Amino acid sequence: MKSKTNIVLTGVGGQGVITASNILGKATVNAEMNVYASEVHGMAQRGGSVICCVRIGDVFGPLIASGTADAIISTEPIEALRYIQYSSKKTKIITDINPIIPFTVAVGGEEYPSLDEVFKEIKSRAKLYKIDALKIARDSGAIITKNIVILGALAAAEILPFKYNILLDTILDNVPEKYRRINERAFRGGMDSIQSP
Amino acid sequence: MEIIEDKPEKAILLLGNEAITRGALEGGIDVATTYPGTPSSEIADTFSAIAKYLKKNGKKPNFHFEYSINEKVALEMAAAASFSGLRALTCMKHVGLNVASDALMTYLYVGCKGGHIIVTADDPYCHSSQNEQDNRYFALFGSAPMLEPSSPQEAKEMTRIGFKISEELKQPLLFRTTTRLNHARGPITLKKLEKTRGKGYFEKDPMLVTVPSTARANHYDLLKKMDQAEKISEKSPFNEIITTGETNEIGIVTSGVSFNYVKEAVEDLETSAKILKLGMTHPLPRKMCEKLIKSCKEIIIVEELEPILENQFKVMAYDLGSNVKIFGKSTGHFSRLYEYNPYIVTDAISKILGIKNPISNPTGYKIKLPSRPPALCPGCPHRATYFAVKKASPKNTVYPTDIGCYTLGKEPPLEVADLLLCMGANAGIACGLSVSTDQKIISFMGDSTFFHSGIPPIIDAVHHNHDVVITILDNRTTAMTGHQPNPGTDFDGMGRPAKRIHVEDVAKGCGVEHIEVTNPSDIKETTQVFKRALEFHGPAVVVSKSPCILLENRAKRKTGKKIPTYEIDQDKCKHCKTCIGQFGCPAFYYAEDESIHIDELQCNGCGDCVQICPFDSISKKEEKTDEK
Numbered sequence: 033m034k035s036k037t038n039i040v041l042t043g044v045g046g047q048g049v050i051t052a053s054n055i056l057g058k059a060t061v062n063a064e065m066n067v068y069a070s071e072v073h074g075m076a077q078r079g080g081s082v083i084c085c086v087r088i089g090d091v092f093g094p095l096i097a098s099g100t101a102d103a104i105i106s107t108e109p110i111e112a113l114r115y116i117q118y119s120s121k122k123t124k125i126i127t128d129i130n131p132i133i134p135f136t137v138a139v140g141g142e143e144y145p146s147l148d149e150v151f152k153e154i155k156s157r158a159k160l161y162k163i164d165a166l167k168i169a170r171d172s173g174a175i176i177t178k179n180i181v182i183l184g185a186l187a188a189a190e191i192l193p194f195k196y197n198i199l200l201d202t203i204l205d206n207v208p209e210k211y212r213r214i215n216e217r218a219f220r221g222g223m224d225s226i227q228s229p
Numbered sequence: 230m231e232i233i234e235d236k237p238e239k240a241i242l243l244l245g246n247e248a249i250t251r252g253a254l255e256g257g258i259d260v261a262t263t264y265p266g267t268p269s270s271e272i273a274d275t276f277s278a279i280a281k282y283l284k285k286n287g288k289k290p291n292f293h294f295e296y297s298i299n300e301k302v303a304l305e306m307a308a309a310a311s312f313s314g315l316r317a318l319t320c321m322k323h324v325g326l327n328v329a330s331d332a333l334m335t336y337l338y339v340g341c342k343g344g345h346i347i348v349t350a351d352d353p354y355c356h357s358s359q360n361e362q363d364n365r366y367f368a369l370f371g372s373a374p375m376l377e378p379s380s381p382q383e384a385k386e387m388t389r390i391g392f393k394i395s396e397e398l399k400q401p402l403l404f405r406t407t408t409r410l411n412h413a414r415g416p417i418t419l420k421k422l423e424k425t426r427g428k429g430y431f432e433k434d435p436m437l438v439t440v441p442s443t444a445r446a447n448h449y450d451l452l453k454k455m456d457q458a459e460k461i462s463e464k465s466p467f468n469e470i471i472t473t474g475e476t477n478e479i480g481i482v483t484s485g486v487s488f489n490y491v492k493e494a495v496e497d498l499e500t501s502a503k504i505l506k507l508g509m510t511h512p513l514p515r516k517m518c519e520k521l522i523k524s525c526k527e528i529i530i531v532e533e534l535e536p537i538l539e540n541q542f543k544v545m546a547y548d549l550g551s552n553v554k555i556f557g558k559s560t561g562h563f564s565r566l567y568e569y570n571p572y573i574v575t576d577a578i579s580k581i582l583g584i585k586n587p588i589s590n591p592t593g594y595k596i597k598l599p600s601r602p603p604a605l606c607p608g609c610p611h612r613a614t615y616f617a618v619k620k621a622s623p624k625n626t627v628y629p630t631d632i633g634c635y636t637l638g639k640e641p642p643l644e645v646a647d648l649l650l651c652m653g654a655n656a657g658i659a660c661g662l663s664v665s666t667d668q669k670i671i672s673f674m675g676d677s678t679f680f681h682s683g684i685p686p687i688i689d690a691v692h693h694n695h696d697v698v699i700t701i702l703d704n705r706t707t708a709m710t711g712h713q714p715n716p717g718t719d720f721d722g723m724g725r726p727a728k729r730i731h732v733e734d735v736a737k738g739c740g741v742e743h744i745e746v747t748n749p750s751d752i753k754e755t756t757q758v759f760k761r762a763l764e765f766h767g768p769a770v771v772v773s774k775s776p777c778i779l780l781e782n783r784a785k786r787k788t789g790k791k792i793p794t795y796e797i798d799q800d801k802c803k804h805c806k807t808c809i810g811q812f813g814c815p816a817f818y819y820a821e822d823e824s825i826h827i828d829e830l831q832c833n834g835c836g837d838c839v840q841i842c843p844f845d846s847i848s849k850k851e852e853k854t855d856e857k
Contacts, residue, residue: 045603054242057414061242068380069414071244072356073267078637078709079815080603093489094413097497097571098591110598117591133828134601135815139641142599149596175830 037088037193038096039186040118043107044132045080048179052105053084055183059202060088063194070094079135083115088193103191104158105182107165108132109150116157123158126185126226128165128178161189161226168221174211177218184222196223230282232275235422243417245410246271248381249320249348250279252388254292257423259315259343261294262303264681265710266322267357268411269350273320273722274711281724291425296713296722299652299681300325304332304347311341311401312437313429316392320348323364324651328682330367335439336401337371338447340454343429344392345401347373352408353533354568359632359651361567363534364405368511372451373403374458375511376467379488381415383508387467389420394461400454405510407533409486409568459512467508468517474501479582480525480553482518482538484510487531490574497575498584502529513541522551529581530557533569556581604637607816608782608833610775611635611702613749615643616812616841618671618700620752621759626669629658631683633675634709634777635702642813645673653682659697660690669763671698677707677715679732684739690768691740698762698769701732704777712780736770743769750775752840778833793834794850795827801846812841 039056043049050071060067069086085096098117105126106112112127119125129147136142154160165181172181180203187196200219204212231241232251243251249272253261263273276294283290293310297303300321307317321329326349333347349367352358368375376391378384384406395402436443462468473495483491484507495502505521507513522528522545530539539557546553556562562577563569572588579586605612615638618628630636630646631654639646648658659672674683679701690697707713714720714727721727736744743765747758755773762769782792802825809817809825816831817838827838829850839847 044601046606054414057242061240061416067242067414067416070409071412071414073271073412073711078603078606078634079601081601092492093486093571094409094415095490095570097493097575097588099589111601113594113596114598114601116594120589132831133818134599135604135640135813136599136601138809138815138818139813140600143597144599145596153594153596 035089035193036091037191038101039086039088039191040096040101040104040115041084041086042104042111042115043082044111045078045082047107048176049082049084049107052179052183053086055203055206056086056199058206059199060086060194062202063198065089065193066091068092068094081111081114103186103189105186107178107182109147110145113150113154116154119158121158124161124189124191125154125158126161126163126182126189128182129162130164130166161185163222163225165222168225169218172217172221173214177215180215180218181222184219185226187219188223188226230279233279234419236419237421239419240416241419242414243381244271245381245384245406245413247275248385248417249388250275251417251419252385253318253346254422255385255420256344256389256392257316257425258292258318259425259429260307260310260317261292261319262297262306262317263320264297264300264303264325265707265713266325266350267710268352268408269320269322269348270710270713271411272348274713277713277722280722284724290723291427294722296715298716300329301332304329304336307345308332308336308341308401310429311343311345313343313431315343315426315429317343317345318348318388319345320350322358323349323351323362324358324360325349326364326367328652333367334371337373338444338451339437339439340399340450341395341401342399344395346388346391346395346404347401348404348406350406350408350411354408356408359649361534363537364403365510365537366535368403369537372455373511374398374400375403375405375509377405377485377508377510378410379485379506379508381410381413382417383467384410385417387508397461398454398458400458405485407486455512459515462509462512463514463516465509465514468514469506470517470521471504471506472501473504477501478524478526479503480505480521480528481531481578482507482521482528482542483531484508484538485533487533487569487574490569490571491531493571494575494578497587498579498582500582500584507538510538515545518542518545519549522546522549522553525553527554527556527581529578530555531563531569531574534565536565602640604640604815605634606778606833607814607831608778608835608837609634610704610749610773610778610835611638612643612812612814613752613837614700614702614755614773615645617749617752617755618645618759619643619811620756622671622763623669626671627662627666629655629662629670629672631655631674631678633678635673635675638673642810652678653686656683656686656690656697656699659699660686660693660695663695663697670696671700671759671763673700673702676701676703676705676717676732680716680730684735687736687741687768687770688739694767696766696768698759698771700771700773703732703772703774706777706780708777708779712777733770733772736772741768741770743767744772746772746774748775749773750835750837752837778835782833793836794829794832795834795836795838795847796850797825797827798846798848799824801844803844805843807841807843808838808847812838814838
């Protein structure tokens, strides 16, 4: 039996989505499994919508086919919905609940939808896990660990084909000594937030 | 540093671009050159990081690396290294090869000595480019052998082995990647690092001087070399026919990242086929291709962008008198546009073979979501320059722009980008407009673009006295591609001190008579600077100097300095909307009651907005020190 785990990571450029994708890839190598990931660099990083794919196991290409993601993890609620084509009923969608309003709303007259509507649509298509990653990150000591909170949530959501501590150890190996405690708190905070869907 | 470890058989996770750098190290690279451009940048950035790491640890790198002034100079530098018997690599984005092509086309006639790999990083779907040209045409155009990796692991191996192929043929190789390879990450199995050569020696040879008589002889030799290259292609481990499942009479021809989608499609469709996977795509392994044509009734060609393999297969089938049916772009199953993905490839193959596609149709979201395009960062000094320009210039002023972060000035409310072609084009276009219209012209380019190809049109403007204002947005870095140094910085790509060249000095040397240097964070003064430039008859140059806010803040965080954040006094705010409707910093937002606020998470603390509020309602707030 071939095993594949497809994870979509989304958010806003500059929020650490690519970093999260890279750490997840490294953790997979540490777990001695095959991984193939795809990232977005360059212009899109300037505050734009960002998507990365991480594929684990018996996979060939870097991209995930529509409807085949096991999880979509997002650092922003509408960005989770923007890439909903990758989900099926079985997909677990983990998202931060705090909007980052794009400038097109203030300047271009576009509208940011109500979060109730956003979550309702996600729920109709997949399994939704809402977390206040911003609060957990802030409580952990640094709001820029929001991406680590989301990774913690992913680790607790029974998606990864390896143990959570491999991911945590990889994170800690990749941050300077003095920020390890903040990152560990953020990760564990993310894990705890996923107890009940 | 993992990437320079000499640990054969160890598996490490690398970006496609990093894998190319590792391959070059395993192949004994002596000289690497580039001009940065997404999606190629990290190849060079990795050389730069290695050189800096070694310097920090008191060691000398055994290669020379540089961010050259442009792609043409980068190619010429590396060609010279090759002529001296050294191994060289030049990398650039696809449009960079246009700049380097003048050197390339004759370099291919002359040939090389030390192995030389020229990486062209194509960008199907224009993720971060102004076009999606297919640079495989350059291989056909100039008779260059071409390698196309399908995965980071293969990219590493191809780079390592590429030097040897190049030396065997005495020909530089084109190494074509696409964004999905450059920015794919996968496990790489390391091999031994080969010794480098240090210094080479330039042996004089009259055939290197391409006067007409030698050029004619060189062209003859080039065609002979391509015959030899075909033999290498025939035996290359990168070209192979992979039979999946039961043998049948269906062939699939593919190369690059499309190979991955084909493999996955054949598996998902539970079908079988003979897959011809091409890694050396020019010249094609003719015998191998003919073998496939003869053994198949139907051949499907899967290649992004142009029908280059497809057309060559049709020619080969015609020459063989074969009746094989070839499916691809001409039959309407595949598009010449954009990037492929697993769904597109599986769906097309399923339709051709008459099998049901198990992958669901991608169905997007139903409710309306606001778009989130990239934007000038909060605190970007370009925003202040643009705000001043808009204040200073009459309504029908035309704003030719250029390639860099500042292109994002296109978006509302600034809308200071009217024409964009390629690197350095802003000033040439400005000159053309000045003789073609009576409108005022203010053009924009960054400091790196100025050095790259922005100087010749300034000289043209001076010589012909064109009535233009040429602005250099000098943030002392090549920001969009990842903050690489340029001749305006006082260090180079290997982290060594380097002579800083000032934009205004160059403009003066070009003969520009009206030059003003301004700091855009003084918006009032900058507005006056642009007014004076517009009033000047003849070419005027404005150098708007302020460092990239991302670098500023990174330095502040490192040294423990506070980054301020700003807030709006709701009692003073009169909702004139200057901050949102004219300045347009993404940190401003409307609350549900329509009051305007500054998002402290987005604010980068530049404080420029304090100056633009007519009611003095914006002021500094508490300090933020968030960092990892």
